[in-house]
Structure formats: C-alpha cells, structure tokens
Amino acid sequence: MIIILHPDTDQSGEAYRKLIDYLSTLQGIRYRLHEVLGAQQRLTEIYLIGDTSSIDAAMVESFEVVERVVRVSREYRVIGRHKDDQRTGEFIYKGIRFSQNNLLLFAGLCAVDTPEHVEMMYKCLQENGQQCARMGAYKPRTNPYSFQGHGKDCLPYVFELAGKYGIKVIAMEITHDNHIHEIHEALEKAGQPTGVILQIGTRNTQNFELLKSAGRQKEYPVLLKRGFGITLEESLNAAEYLASEGNRRIIFCLRGMKTNMGDPHRNLVDFAHVPVIKRMTHMPVCVDPSHSVGMRQAAPDQILDIMHATAQGIIAGANMVLVDFHPDPARALVDGPQALLLKELPWFIDDMQIAREAYERRVKLAGQNS
Ligand code: PEP
Ligand code: MN
Numbered sequence: 001m002i003i004i005l006h007p008d009t010d011q012s013g014e015a016y017r018k019l020i021d022y023l024s025t026l027q028g029i030r031y032r033l034h035e036v037l038g039a040q041q042r043l044t045e046i047y048l049i050g051d052t053s054s055i056d057a058a059m060v061e062s063f064e065v066v067e068r069v070v071r072v073s074r075e076y077r078v079i080g081r082h083k084d085d086q087r088t089g090e091f092i093y094k095g096i097r098f099s100q101n102n103l104l105l106f107a108g109l110c111a112v113d114t115p116e117h118v119e120m121m122y123k124c125l126q127e128n129g130q131q132c133a134r135m136g137a138y139k140p141r142t143n144p145y146s147f148q149g150h151g152k153d154c155l156p157y158v159f160e161l162a163g164k165y166g167i168k169v170i171a172m173e174i175t176h177d178n179h180i181h182e183i184h185e186a187l188e189k190a191g192q193p194t195g196v197i198l199q200i201g202t203r204n205t206q207n208f209e210l211l212k213s214a215g216r217q218k219e220y221p222v223l224l225k226r227g228f229g230i231t232l233e234e235s236l237n238a239a240e241y242l243a244s245e246g247n248r249r250i251i252f253c254l255r256g257m258k259t260n261m262g263d264p265h266r267n268l269v270d271f272a273h274v275p276v277i278k279r280m281t282h283m284p285v286c287v288d289p290s291h292s293v294g295m296r297q298a299a300p301d302q303i304l305d306i307m308h309a310t311a312q313g314i315i316a317g318a319n320m321v322l323v324d325f326h327p328d329p330a331r332a333l334v335d336g337p338q339a340l341l342l343k344e345l346p347w348f349i350d351d352m353q354i355a356r357e358a359y360e361r362r363v364k365l366a367g368q369n370s
Pocket of ligand 1: 202
C-alpha cells in the first residue's frame, strides 16, 4: 500500500504526527518514506511493507495529510503502475525532462580515448542542437587484457569539455560503487559544468550491491540496462532494487539479448518490449541500437541496420536513444565497428524525427479508434 500525502506536507506538524502514530500501531507492518522532489513541490509517499490486506484504505484516506491511497500488487511496488495509480516516473535533471512522453538522444563515445575525440564529439553534438551525450570512462570488458577505460583520469577533461560545449547531461557507466564517488569528486572539482546519469550495464543488472549503492544516493539519476541473459521480470526487479532504496529517477534501457538467434547481429533486438515496460512501470524507456545490432551494415535501401533498429524502438514509443558515435571508428579502443560517423549525426537525427512523428500519428489514430 502506498499512502500519498498532500504536496509539501509539513513533517513536523500535528496532522502528520497523527498519521505516523496510527501507522506505528499496525501489527507486522513497517513503513518507509519516499520523498519525490519535483520542480514545483515536494511529494511525500509512505510505503507500507507487510500484509496490508486488512488495512482499511478509506480509513487511511480520512487522515488530514493524506491525499490518496494506492493498493499495489506484490511486484514492482515503487516502479510499477498500479490500479488508480496516478504517480509518474517523470523527472527533470539539469533542465532536461525525462518522461514516458518525450524523446531524447544520448549519442557519444562508447569509450573515452583521447581529449581530442571527446571534444570533436561534443562539438558535433552542439552543432546539431544536442545537450546530452554518452561517454564511457569505466568499461566492463569480457577480456581482462582489453582496454578497461581511462577511469577517473579522464573525468576532468570529459566534464570540462562538456561545459564548454553546452552538454548538460552525460550517461556514464559505473561498474563499482567507488565510481559514484569519483564522478562526484570530479564534478565538484570542475565546478559542476555538467550532470551525470549513472549507467548500470547489462553485465551488472543483477549486481545487487551496486544497485543498492546507486539507489541509495539521490544526486544522480540511473540508467539501468536490461540484463542480456535474464528475463524481463528479473531486470525489472533490478530496477525495483534501485527504487526501493530511494532513487526514483530511473530510466530502463533495452539493448538486445544474447543469443545466436540474433545472428548476424551482435544481440537479438528486443525493442518490441518498449510498450510492455511503459505499461508495467512508470519508467522512461531507452533503446540502445548500437549494442543490440553491433555492426554498421546497411540493407539495399541504404539504411543502416542500427538506424532501422532505432526507428523500430521509436515507433514503438521509446523515450531515449543511447547510441555510439566516434570521430574515427578505425581508431576507437572499444566497439569501433558499431560506431556511427560524426557526419552521420544530422541524418540520424532526421531519421529519428521521422519515426517519432509516425509514432505520434499512431497514438492519435489509436485514440480515435479505442
Ligand atoms: C555500453 O553502453 O557501453 C555498454 C557496455 O553496454 P551494455 O552494458 O549494454 O553491453
Ligand atoms: Mn560498447
């Protein structure tokens, strides 16, 4: 059961104390507070944990501070959509809106290699009206002898250059909870020129300690990738870990499933799950066509498979696209073969726009027919 209080409820007031006193009398029920800081107001939600079936919702709703009560199913208490549940997964970070209703592009380097390449990437993004980027500093690699990423050493120039080119948010993978601290320190030292979304990669989807650390801090939103060899339910439970620790600013990312059934692509594209996640949860949904498709090949129609997959995700309602670009893919240290070229960015953006417009027309048509 979730008890939603009136916006900006005073937690030191008498009316609030009356509710808490009542909750404390409930046998076998624990409660946990969630604060949701919106642009205009502070929302407080109280999650009751335990068997709440005998609690009278109308009685709880009669408390002065209570706006409404939502009965939740056992699964996905925080991230899930429940009956009569008007909560939203929408949030604003560094002026950028993350929502199930819009579309954002996060293009950039799979792995940071040189300051020159980082600068070329940001410059190109700025020239094309973009304020978000992806930049990999910590790389989880299959082979221990492969390049592991420059780690914290590259953060000063990655952040400073972001500020120079008006990049407001960078999606950056972390593989250890130390990395949250390193990112935090580097941002402070650089004077907060940009923001960071902590990316948890497909190899760490069920790294529960990492999820708890990323969930406990509330400074940075989290982009969680679906695990490449587990069910959707298991990956959504991983997202619930983040939320249950207190961080509600979560974006869920599809990136393809590991199976030879997807050959010759790197993974089997799973973007048909975009509407499923939007139906089951409040999270904005991201698609990563680069790690799904993994190659630059094009069909006879001259459209790259990566662009086809992107369009499939967007036409199904995706809210964010995370995609690899590189100024010189032949010299990229990680995933060069799937990187798009900087000169392809305007084409990519136009192609995304076509798919988004088609999606919006489809929504309208559905509205007229249902
Ligand atoms: C990445 O986005 O750089 C990455 C390693 O992705 P994934 O976790 O999906 O393999
Ligand atoms: Mn990669």
